[in-house]
Amino acid sequence: MNRNGWIALTFHALFIVFILAPIVVVCVVAFTPEGFLSYPTHTWSLRWFRAIARYPEFVDAFFASLWLGLLSSAIAVALSVPAALAIARHRFPGREAITALFLSPLMIPHVVLGIAFLRFFTEIGLGGTFAGLVISHVVIVLPFALRLVLASAAGMDRAIENAAVSLGASGLTTFRRITLPLIAPGVASGWALAFIQSFDEVTMTVFIAAPGTTTLPVRMFLYIQDNIDPLVTSVSAAVIALTVLFLIVLDRLYGIERLLAGRAVGQDDR
Amino acid sequence: MAFLALEGLTKRFGPYLAVDGLELTVGQGEFVSLLGPSGCGKTTTLQMIAGFVEPSAGRILLGGQDLAGVAPNRRGLGIVFQSYALFPHMTAAENVAFGLEMRRVPRAEREARVREALALVGLAGFEDRFPRRLSGGQQQRVALARALVIRPEILLLDEPLSNLDAKLREEMQIELRQIQRRLGTTTVLVTHDQGEAMALSDRIAVMNRGRIEQVAPPHEAYERPATPFVASFLGKTNLLAGLVRDGADGPVFVLDGFALPAHGAAPGPAIATVRPERIAFADAGAGLAGTVAARVFQGSHWMLSVETAAGTVLVIRQNTGAEMPREGAAVGLTWSPQDMAVRRAEP
Amino acid sequence: MIARRVVPWLLVGPALLLFVAVVLIPIAMTLLLSFHRWGQFTGIETVIVLDNWREVIEDPYFAEMFLRTFRIAVLVTVAAALIGAPEAYVLHRMRSPWKGIFLLIVLGPLLISVVARTLGWALLFGGETALVNIVLLRLGLVAEPVRFMFTETGVVIALTHVLVPFMVLAVWASLQRMDPRVDDAAVSLGAGRATVLWRIVLPQAIPGILGGAIIVFALAASAFATPAIIGGRRLKVASTLAYDEFLNTLNWPLGAAVAVLLLVALAAIIVAANRLVERRFAQVFE
Numbered sequence: 048m049n050r051n052g053w054i055a056l057t058f059h060a061l062f063i064v065f066i067l068a069p070i071v072v073v074c075v076v077a078f079t080p081e082g083f084l085s086y087p088t089h090t091w092s093l094r095w096f097r098a099i100a101r102y103p104e105f106v107d108a109f110f111a112s113l114w115l116g117l118l119s120s121a122i123a124v125a126l127s128v129p130a131a132l133a134i135a136r137h138r139f140p141g142r143e144a145i146t147a148l149f150l151s152p153l154m155i156p157h158v159v160l161g162i163a164f165l166r167f168f169t170e171i172g173l174g175g176t177f178a179g180l181v182i183s184h185v186v187i188v189l190p191f192a193l194r195l196v197l198a199s200a201a202g203m204d205r206a207i208e209n210a211a212v213s214l215g216a217s218g219l220t221t222f223r224r225i226t227l228p229l230i231a232p233g234v235a236s237g238w239a240l241a242f243i244q245s246f247d248e249v250t251m252t253v254f255i256a257a258p259g260t261t262t263l264p265v266r267m268f269l270y271i272q273d274n275i276d277p278l279v280t281s282v283s284a285a286v287i288a289l290t291v292l293f294l295i296v297l298d299r300l301y302g303i304e305r306l307l308a309g310r311a312v313g314q315d316d317r
Numbered sequence: 318m319a320f321l322a323l324e325g326l327t328k329r330f331g332p333y334l335a336v337d338g339l340e341l342t343v344g345q346g347e348f349v350s351l352l353g354p355s356g357c358g359k360t361t362t363l364q365m366i367a368g369f370v371e372p373s374a375g376r377i378l379l380g381g382q383d384l385a386g387v388a389p390n391r392r393g394l395g396i397v398f399q400s401y402a403l404f405p406h407m408t409a410a411e412n413v414a415f416g417l418e419m420r421r422v423p424r425a426e427r428e429a430r431v432r433e434a435l436a437l438v439g440l441a442g443f444e445d446r447f448p449r450r451l452s453g454g455q456q457q458r459v460a461l462a463r464a465l466v467i468r469p470e471i472l473l474l475d476e477p478l479s480n481l482d483a484k485l486r487e488e489m490q491i492e493l494r495q496i497q498r499r500l501g502t503t504t505v506l507v508t509h510d511q512g513e514a515m516a517l518s519d520r521i522a523v524m525n526r527g528r529i530e531q532v533a534p535p536h537e538a539y540e541r542p543a544t545p546f547v548a549s550f551l552g553k554t555n556l557l558a559g560l561v562r563d564g565a566d567g568p569v570f571v572l573d574g575f576a577l578p579a580h581g582a583a584p585g586p587a588i589a590t591v592r593p594e595r596i597a598f599a600d601a602g603a604g605l606a607g608t609v610a611a612r613v614f615q616g617s618h619w620m621l622s623v624e625t626a627a628g629t630v631l632v633i634r635q636n637t638g639a640e641m642p643r644e645g646a647a648v649g650l651t652w653s654p655q656d657m658a659v660r661r662a663e664p
Numbered sequence: 665m666i667a668r669r670v671v672p673w674l675l676v677g678p679a680l681l682l683f684v685a686v687v688l689i690p691i692a693m694t695l696l697l698s699f700h701r702w703g704q705f706t707g708i709e710t711v712i713v714l715d716n717w718r719e720v721i722e723d724p725y726f727a728e729m730f731l732r733t734f735r736i737a738v739l740v741t742v743a744a745a746l747i748g749a750p751e752a753y754v755l756h757r758m759r760s761p762w763k764g765i766f767l768l769i770v771l772g773p774l775l776i777s778v779v780a781r782t783l784g785w786a787l788l789f790g791g792e793t794a795l796v797n798i799v800l801l802r803l804g805l806v807a808e809p810v811r812f813m814f815t816e817t818g819v820v821i822a823l824t825h826v827l828v829p830f831m832v833l834a835v836w837a838s839l840q841r842m843d844p845r846v847d848d849a850a851v852s853l854g855a856g857r858a859t860v861l862w863r864i865v866l867p868q869a870i871p872g873i874l875g876g877a878i879i880v881f882a883l884a885a886s887a888f889a890t891p892a893i894i895g896g897r898r899l900k901v902a903s904t905l906a907y908d909e910f911l912n913t914l915n916w917p918l919g920a921a922v923a924v925l926l927l928v929a930l931a932a933i934i935v936a937a938n939r940l941v942e943r944r945f946a947q948v949f950e
C-alpha cells in the first residue's frame with residue numbers, strides 16, 4: 048500500500064515502462080529464432096546465445112574486461128584506502144586540492160581522458176598494452192572507490208582507534224584489527240562499484256584499446272557501429288543478466304541508493 | 318608523593334590557548350577530578366596524558382619518568398571514553414580481552430581475567446553480547462572493564478557517565494567509587510558535573526579557560542573557594558556588594574544597615590560570597606531586610622528567593638517540617654561571619 | 665614531531681604520484697597537442713601554432729556541432745528534470761518493500777552497460793523491432809512513422825533514459841533530508857495537496873533538482889556511445905567528432921582542440937552553475 052494517488056501511480060507506471068523498455072527489448076530480441084532482428088513471437092530460441100561461443104572476439108573481450116575490472120578495481124581500492132584515511136583523518140596542506148584531483152576523473156569528459164591517455168601512452172611506449180589499459184582504468188574508477196571508503200572512514204569514531212592504541216595496539220595492529228573491519232563495508236562496496244565502472248567503461252577505453260586488448264563494451268560498440276544483428280543483442284542480454292545478478296547481490300549487501308549516493312557523478316553513462 | 322605530575326602543561330591550537338600552564342600532581346591511588354565548564358580544556362589535558370595530543374609545552378611525569386618520548390600504546394594507561402568507543406565488531410569479552418592480547422597474556426589467564434573483570438563491573442554472563450545489543454549503562458561497564466583489565470597505572474575517565482540518565486548515573490557513581498577504592502587504581506576523571514566530581518574525588522581541580530583555579534578536596538573547595546569562579550561553579554552562591562569599614566573590634570562588612578565582622582578585610586567597596594544554605598531567617602527586625610519573591614518546594618529542602626536592597630538573595634532551607642515564610646512576607650536574613658568570604662570589589 | 669607530518673603524505677603518496685603522472689601530465693600534453701600542426705603527409709609537427717584553434721572557432725561546421733551538443737544537453741537536462749523529479753517524489757512517498765524494489769529498478773540501470781541500454785533504443789527506434797512507432801501509430805498519436813534513428817529527437821530520448829536516474833537520485837537525496845512532519849504541519853494548517861506540493865515540497869526539492877541538472881547536463885554534453893549509436897555518423901556531437909579526428913582522420917591536434925574546448929566550456933558552465941546554485945540556495949543547503 049502506498050500514499051500516492053492514481054495520477055502519481057499512472058505516471059510512475061509509465062516511468063517504469065520507459066526505464067525498462069529498452070533493457071527488456073534487448074533481452075527479448077536476443078531469444079529470436081530468426082536470422083534477423085525480430086521479436087520471438089512463435090518460439091523462443093537460444094541459438095544466438097549459443098552463437099556467442101563461435102565468436103572468440105566476444106569471448107576474449109569478456110575475459111579481457113573481467114581481468115581488467117578485477118585488477119584495476121583491486122589496485123584502485125588498495126590506493127584509495129590509505130588515501131581516504133589520510134583525507135578523513137589528517138589536516139595537511141593541499142588536502143582539498145589533492146581530494147579534488149582524485150575526484151577529477153568524475154568531472155573530466157571521458158573523451159578528453161581517452162585522448163590524453165592515448166597521447167601519453169603512445170609517447171611512453173605503453174600504447175595498446177594491457178598495462179596501459181589497467182593504469183587508465185585505475186584512474187577512472189578510483190574516485191568511486193575513494194568516495195565510498197571516505198564516507199565510511201569519516202563516519203567512524205576516532206576514539207575507537209584511540210581506545211585500541213591505549214590498550215597497547217601498534218599502528219599496524221590497530222589498522223588491521225579495528226580500522227579495516229570497521230570500514231570493510233565501504234571498502235567492499237567501493238571495490239564492487241569500481242569493478243562495475245571498469246567493466247562498463249567504453250568512451251575512454253575505445254581510444255586506447257588495441258585489437259589484442261579490446262574490452263567487451265568496446266567490442267560491442269564497434270560491432271554495433273557496423274551493424275546491429277541478433278548476435279550483439281544476445282551478447283548485450285548476457286551482459287545485462289550478469290549485471291542484474293551482481294546488482295541484486297549488492298543491493299542486499301549494501302543498499303543501492305547508499306552505493307550510488309557516493310557516485311553523484313558517474314561518467315560513462317551516456 | 319606525586320605519582321603523576323603535570324608541569325606547566327600547555328596546548329595551543331594555532332593561536333588559541335586551550336590548556337595554559339597546568340600544574341597538577343596526583344598521588345598513588347588517588348582519585349582526582351578535572352572539573353570545569355565545557356570547552357575549558359579538560360579533554361585536551363586528558364588526551365595529552367594519554368598521548369593522543371602532543372603538548373605545546375610542559376612535561377608529564379609518570380612515576381618520575383617523562384612521558385614525552387613514550388608512544389601512546391606504550392603508556393599503559395586505561396582510558397574510558399565519553400562515547401565508550403567499544404569495538405562494535407567484537408563481543409563484550411573480546412573487547413575486554415583486546416588489551417590482554419596486545420600484552421600477549423596466555424589464553425587461559427586471559428580468559429580468567431576477562432571473566433573476572435566483567436564480573437567486577439556486574440556483567441557476568443554478558444560475555445558474548447555485541448555492544449549494540451547492550452544498554453548504555455552496560456556498554457559503559459564494558460568500557461570500564463576493558464580499561465581496568467590491563468591493570469593500568471592510571472585510569473583516565475572522560476565524562477564517562479554523561480551519556481547515562483540521572484538515576485543510572487548516580488548508581489554508576491557509587492559503583493565506580495567502590496571499584497576504584499577496591500583496586501586502588503590512580504584515577505583522573507574529567508567532568509563538567511560538579512556533583513559527580515564532589516561525589517567521587519579525593520581532590521578536585523577546578524579548571525576555567527585552560528587554567529586550574531583551585532585544587533582541593535571537595536568540601537574544602539566548596540567551603541573556601543579560592544576564586545569567584547570556583548565559588549559560582551561549585552554549587553550555588555550569593556554575591557553581595559557592600560562596604561568594609563573599620564569598626565571597634567576590627568573591620569566589618571556593611572550591607573544596607575546590616576553589619577557582620579569581616580576579619581582581615583581591607584576597608585572599601587567589597588563583595589561577600591555566601592552559600593544559600595548558610596543563610597537563616599533572623600528574628601523580626603534584625604538581619605538584612607527583604608521580601609520573599611518566590612518559594613519552591615524541592616522535597617528535601619526549600620528554595621526561596623528574597624528581594625533585598627543588595628539584590629536578589631537565594632536561600633536554601635532544609636525541610637524540617639517547619640513553616641516557611643510565604644511569598645510577599647517580610648523577612649530578615651542573617652548568617653555567621655565564618656560562612657562569608659569577603660573580597661575587595663574590582664573597580 | 666616530524667614523523668606525524670609525514671604520515672598523511674605517505675598515505676596519499678602512491679595515489680598522488682599516479683594521478684600526477686597519469687592525469688595531470690597527459691592533460692597538459694593534450695593541451696599542448698592542440699597547438700601542434702598536422703599535415704596529411706607530414707603527420708604531427710611539434711610546433712606551437714594557433715591553426716587548430718582558429719579552425720575550431722572560425723569554421724561554422726564546428727560552431728554548429730557545438731551548438732548541437734549543448735542543445736541536446738539542455739533538452740536532456742530539462743526532460744530528465746520533468747520526469748525524474750516527480751518520479752523521485754513518488755518513490756519518496758512509497759512504502760517498503762515497494763520503495764526498495766522500485767528504487768532498485770530505477771537506479772539499477774546506471775550500472776548496466778550503456779552500450780546495451782542504447783542498443784535497446786536502437787531496436788525500439790528502427791527496423792523490424794521499432795516498437796515505439798508501432799505503439800504511436802496504434803494509439804493514433806501520429807499519422808505516419810516518426811524518424812528517431814539518426815535524429816536529435818532519438819538521441820535526446822535515449823540520453824534522457826540513460827541519465828534520468830541521476831536526477832532521481834539527486835532529488836531523492838534532497839527529499840530524504842526533508843522532515844515529513846512539515847507536510848503534515850502544512851496540511852494541518854489547511855493546505856490542500858497541490859498547495860503542499862507547490863509551496864512546501866518543491867522549494868525543498870529544488871536544490872536536488874539543480875544539483876541533478878548540473879550532473880545530467882555535464883554528462884549529456886560529454887556523452888559518446890549513445891550519440892554515436894543513435895545519432896550515427898552524420899549527427900556529430902563534440903565527443904564523436906573528437907573520436908573521428910583521432911581514430912579515422914588521424915588529425916590528433918584538431919581532435920585535441922575539440923576535446924579541450926569541450927572540457928573548458930563544460931568546466932566554465934558547471935562552475936558558473938554551481939556558483940549560482942550555491943548563492944541562490946545557500947540557506948536551503950544549510
Ligand SMILES: Nc1ncnc2c1ncn2[C@@H]1O[C@H](COP(=O)(O)OP(=O)(O)O)[C@@H](O)[C@H]1O
Nearest residue numbers: 330333335353354355356357358359360361362
Ligand atoms: N584539534 C583541535 N583543534 C582546534 N581546537 C581544538 C581542538 N581540540 C580542542 N580544541 C579547542 O580547545 C578547547 C578545549 O577543548 P576540550 O579540551 O575538548 O574542552 P572540554 O573537554 O573541557 O570540553 C575548545 O575550545 C576546543 O574548541
Ligand SMILES: [Mg+2]
Nearest residue numbers: 356359360476
Ligand atoms: Mg570534553
